[in-house]
Amino acid sequence: xxxxxxxxxxxxxxxxxxxxxxxxxxxxxxxxxxxxxxxxxxxxxxxxxxxxxxxxxxxxxxxxxxxxxxxxxxxxxxxxxxxxxxxxxxxxxxxxxxxxxxxxxxxxxxxxxxxxxxxxxxxxxxxxxxxxxxxxxxxxxxxxxxxxxxxxxxxxxxxxxxxxxxxxxxxxxxxxxxxxxxxxxxxxxxxxxxxxxxxxxxxxxxxxxxxxxx
Amino acid sequence: xxxxxxxxxxxxxxxxxxxxxxxxxxxxxxxxxxxxxxxxxxxxxxxxxxxxxxxxxxxxxxxxxxxxxxxxxxxxxxxxxxxxxxxxxxxxxxxxxxxxxxxxxxxxxxxxxxxxxxxxxxxxxxxxxxxxxxxxxxxxxxxxxxxxxxxxxxxxxxxxxxxxxxxxxxxxxxxxxxxxxxxxxxxxxxxxxxxxxxxxxxxxxxxxxxxxxx
Numbered sequence: 183x184x185x186x187x188x189x190x191x192x193x194x195x196x197x198x199x200x201x202x203x204x205x206x207x208x209x210x211x212x213x214x215x216x217x218x219x220x221x222x223x224x225x226x227x228x229x230x231x232x233x234x235x236x237x238x239x240x241x242x243x244x245x246x247x248x249x250x251x252x253x254x255x256x257x258x259x260x261x262x263x264x265x266x267x268x269x270x271x272x273x274x275x276x277x278x279x280x281x282x283x284x285x286x287x288x289x290x291x292x293x294x295x296x297x298x299x300x301x302x303x304x305x306x307x308x309x310x311x312x313x314x315x316x317x318x319x320x321x322x323x324x325x326x327x328x329x330x331x332x333x334x335x336x337x338x339x340x341x342x343x344x345x346x347x348x349x350x351x352x353x354x355x356x357x358x359x360x361x362x363x364x365x366x367x368x369x370x371x372x373x374x375x376x377x378x379x380x381x382x383x384x385x386x387x388x389x390x391x392x393x394x395x396x
Numbered sequence: 397x398x399x400x401x402x403x404x405x406x407x408x409x410x411x412x413x414x415x416x417x418x419x420x421x422x423x424x425x426x427x428x429x430x431x432x433x434x435x436x437x438x439x440x441x442x443x444x445x446x447x448x449x450x451x452x453x454x455x456x457x458x459x460x461x462x463x464x465x466x467x468x469x470x471x472x473x474x475x476x477x478x479x480x481x482x483x484x485x486x487x488x489x490x491x492x493x494x495x496x497x498x499x500x501x502x503x504x505x506x507x508x509x510x511x512x513x514x515x516x517x518x519x520x521x522x523x524x525x526x527x528x529x530x531x532x533x534x535x536x537x538x539x540x541x542x543x544x545x546x547x548x549x550x551x552x553x554x555x556x557x558x559x560x561x562x563x564x565x566x567x568x569x570x571x572x573x574x575x576x577x578x579x580x581x582x583x584x585x586x587x588x589x590x591x592x593x594x595x596x597x598x599x600x601x602x603x604x605x606x607x608x609x610x
Contacts, residue, residue: 196417196574203410203547206441213443222436222447227420229427233436233445282575303575320579332575333417334551342581354584354594360410361496361517361546363585364578365534367556370568371577380568 183347185213186244186271189223189234190264192257196333197250197281198232204340205246207356208348216241218263226252238267246343247275250336251282251302258286259308265291277343279328281336288327289314297324302332303373304388318372334371337362397561399427400458400485403437403448404478406471410547411464411495412446418554419460421570422562430455432477440466452481460557461489464550465496465516472500473522479505491557493542495550502541503528511538516546517587518602532586548585551576 185206187198198215206213217223217234224231247268251258258264268291272278280288285301288294289312298315300306300322310316320331321339323346330339341362345353370376399420401412412429420427431437431448438445461482465472472478482505486492494502499515502508503526512529514520514536524530534545535553537560544553555576559567584590 194417195413199409199413202444203408206443213441215444227427229420229449230416230429231447233447235443320575320577331577332573334574334576334578337548338579338581345581350582351594354582354590355598357580357582357584358587358590358594358598359546360548361534361585362548362578362580363534363545363589364548364576364580365552366571366576366578367552367559368564368568368571370571371575373572375577376568376572380565380572384569384572 183208183211183245184243185211185246185248186216186241187213187248187250188264188267189215189217189232190257190261191224192226192252192254193223193250194252194282194333195225195230195232197252197284197336198248200334200336201248201279201281201340203360204337204356205344207359208344208352214241214244226254238263242271243274244271245275246277247271247279249280249284249287251280251284251286255283255286255308258283259290261287268293275326277326277328279330279339279343281330281339282332285309285314285329286312288329294327297327298322299324299327299329300331301329304385397422397425397459398457399425399460399462400430400455401427401462401464402478402481403429403431403446404471404475405438406440406466406468407437407464408466408496408547409439409444409446411466411498411550412462414548414550415462415493415495415554417574418551418570419558421573422558422566428455428458440468452477456485457488458485459489460491461485461493463494463498463501465494465498465500469497469500469522472497473504475501482507489540491540491542493544493553493557495544495553496546499523499528499543500526502543508541511541512536513538513541513543514545515543518599
């Protein structure tokens, strides 16, 4: 089973690594990090590069595709190289997935039309604007399309998909080995649970930046 | 505030990225990925390289040090270059931290003697053997030394430390923006919670590999 994780400038590292260090642990899985060109790909804060070992052209039949997101909308919405590759490989995948605003790239490539899907909570309006039935759920399965909410939700997606692919023993084994027994210091991880003033602050901040929900 | 995340061959990517995409979001924080030499550093499954942009020699006064772990014990226990650097920078850090078996490196460098600390659940005996008061808690603070349990616990550590450094608003903001509202499909993330046969299976498997708790 080949898992292809797509990299592009401005991606968020945890979006890619959450699924990688869960789903990628499945027995028989091989993960390839793929980008327009092989080589280092800079993340959203321009501090970290992950190495793409293959170009999009070289990865033609992945079984599972994972598209991470990032805070710069144009990186998902106007990324022709990524969209072209997604359209080329999607017909033969068993699962096509995304984390965070990676779903905007799937939608912009035309793969989520009329489907239920999720994204970062600040990007749900944009997702809906692309003809998607957007929902704030954490992990959404619609056929072979699996989308996860913001950043850290890729871990939950990885485990969910691990069970679908290889069963409960395999998925629970991965959860135990990565010791995923979350104990966040606050219950502030979603707009429904975080203090209202905090949510309002970040919503206003995002509107100001004009690259979110606009 | 400079955060230095140490890379070395066989590190586990999520150990490094969990703290990075939480703590690294603090206002005014700059994160540097550092290794014996600058350049790509291969992870535990030899599929992914992260780029170290600085050598240990070049990073002499980090405020926060993060040491990720990995499944190959010698990478933590017999890593002279890492130990030397940790001993050199520790006197001036405000926080010296680890995720997973990264605590074995801190202990092997002599920084945890007599302190309370945690590690991956399969490495607690090894940690105790290094003169550390080993505990299975998820995030352990003992003075400026902060250790986290297996792999995914670095996210909880990142948020815990974010609050200590910058307060509740900053920490909750990060939790909301990375949408850390965990919904694991199983309650199998610790040896106390996972099915007993699963825990026994992986404990036996680890003993067989001889690089764990031996």
